[in-house]
Amino acid sequence: MGARLRVFLTQKQNKTLLELRTADVPQQVKDRAEVIRLNAHGWYVEKIATHFNWTPQTVREVLHKWLHLGMEGLWELPGRGGKPKWKEEDIEFLAECLKKEPRTYNSLQLAQKLEKERSIKLSPDRLRRILKKGFIWKRARKSHKGKQEAVVRKIKQADLDMLEWAAAAGEIDLKYLDESGFCAWSEPGYTYYQRGEQKRLEQTKRRGRRLSIVGLLQQEVSFVYGLVIGGVDRKAYIKMMEQEAQQAALIGRPRVIVQDNGPIHRCQEVQQLWSKWENQGLYIFFLPKYCSEMNPIELEWQHIKKDELAGQMFEDELDLAYAVIQGVEVRGERGNYPTQRVKFNSNAGT
Numbered sequence: 001m002g003a004r005l006r007v008f009l010t011q012k013q014n015k016t017l018l019e020l021r022t023a024d025v026p027q028q029v030k031d032r033a034e035v036i037r038l039n040a041h042g043w044y045v046e047k048i049a050t051h052f053n054w055t056p057q058t059v060r061e062v063l064h065k066w067l068h069l070g071m072e073g074l075w076e077l078p079g080r081g082g083k084p085k086w087k088e089e090d091i092e093f094l095a096e097c098l099k100k101e102p103r104t105y106n107s108l109q110l111a112q113k114l115e116k117e118r119s120i121k122l123s124p125d126r127l128r129r130i131l132k133k134g135f136i137w138k139r140a141r142k143s144h145k146g147k148q149e150a151v152v153r154k155i156k157q158a159d160l161d162m163l164e165w166a167a168a169a170g171e172i173d174l175k176y177l178d179e180s181g182f183c184a185w186s187e188p189g190y191t192y193y194q195r196g197e198q199k200r201l202e203q204t205k206r207r208g209r210r211l212s213i214v215g216l217l218q219q220e221v222s223f224v225y226g227l228v229i230g231g232v233d234r235k236a237y238i239k240m241m242e243q244e245a246q247q248a249a250l251i252g253r254p255r256v257i258v259q260d261n262g263p264i265h266r267c268q269e270v271q272q273l274w275s276k277w278e279n280q281g282l283y284i285f286f287l288p289k290y291c292s293e294m295n296p297i298e299l300e301w302q303h304i305k306k307d308e309l310a311g312q313m314f315e316d317e318l319d320l321a322y323a324v325i326q327g328v329e330v331r332g333e334r335g336n337y338p339t340q341r342v343k344f345n346s347n348a349g350t
Helices: 011-022 027-040 045-052 056-074 088-100 107-118 124-131 150-168 234-251 274-280 297-309 317-335
Strands: 173-182 211-218 222-229 255-259 282-286 339-341
Touching: 011 027, 027 045, 027 056, 045 056, 088 107, 088 124, 107 124, 150 173, 150 255, 150 282, 173 234, 173 297, 211 234, 211 297, 211 317, 222 234, 222 317, 234 255, 234 274, 234 282, 274 282, 297 317, 317 339
Parallel strands: 173 255, 222 339, 255 282
Antiparallel strands: 173 211, 211 222
């Protein structure tokens, strides 16, 4: 039996190899540097091979290269390894498509597009690994930004900024109003479950009617809301606004309600009340069309649906209503602000 293969390192060489573990170098270089260090610390070839799940012959080749080439032996020689079938220009082409085209793509569709338009053939799995360097797989969102009037939005945003500054100074109360809806059948999402099995959510016998919510958010201060079976009508909206007008008159401080241009917000019956509300100290600020992102209450609806209700099926509208109420209360506790539910009559809501 021949002598054991063993390398010896100076203190400087050991420090250099140790620093490679955190350096921006290929993983193969880091592994080879660790092999050299372990062998210098007395590990036999067979033990190192078991540690890295390599063959003993591979470990011996790494050690021999170190003995003959030193640090240079840790890197692949020029020309070694498979040549990439793609260039950076190909990935830039995909990035431009993803940014400009009005549609979504998965890895299979991108691979097909790359082959058809650039004659680059990559498997979807290979393309996913390449895209990990600068792209992530995430849900797309619907948008109306293409319909926005840029000049109007800019002016309205400046006005809204002034209102927010006035609210921060205590000169006015600023609230954001909006409506949203829920149904008893939630869309199935991701969940932890036992490997090899799939979680199934059984749908209830009936889907039930839509449960709508109208809310008034005063950021970090309060959240007032009401629930309605079906859609929110002008009667429910007027009741909420009448309550706000009475409170504004009582405290003697102007109150501004930020809202969109929904039909119930501008119907004739409501318009007839505007002067009355203004005399009580309640004013309305209309957002520009297709600019829902300017209303922060939209985020509250998203969190309630995604964090509190997602992945659940409800037996009826009452169970759904209880879940929404609990979700609103949980959001209030997390944000450290009180919540209040306005109760409508039996015909309008719950």
